[in-house]
Amino acid sequence: MLTLMRDVPASGMDFMTYEWLKNILTPEGKSVNDLSAARILFAGGLAGIFNWAVAIPPDVLKSHFQTAPPGKYPSGFRDVLRELIREEGVASL
Template sequence: MVSPRRSELSAPRILFAGGMAGIFNWVVAIPADVLKSRFQTAPDGKYPNGFQDVLRELIREEGVGSLYKGFSAVMLRAFPANAACFLGYELTMRFLDWWGARA
């Protein structure tokens, strides 16, 4: 068996796995999210070539580091939010497995 059965996973392990998944997800996703937010809040017609124009302007005016604006806030939220989500999913699946075994 590659991994333990669902019923063998402890809550702390599930919380840790979910939290780390959230962290790794946002490390990769935050630049795209910054670009999307900048594009959405721009006046109509400011970026005629879409995200390419947003990326060029952002890097030219604020540097590459600007792609990680809000990093601290996102990381503070990512771990607990995703840990809770993973735990909620796993507990729901355990409940459904238990409920199905009774039927």
């Protein structure tokens, strides 16, 4: 479940940002298919940054949950979230 909470929004952000940037970088009157490799790489790289900006907080929760001793978090990721924010603050995400 935690992997889906990370991957679904992050992948959505990745594809949405990539397509949006390709459209922004396409010169007026040209097709997206005419974009140079450099512009496509730029769009993909920036989309990857946005992907991880969305993916890192749930990934932190998932990692803490997976590495905890069995039974430490009986309510799952909610317990992990509460503990992380209480002990380390929101910046821990």
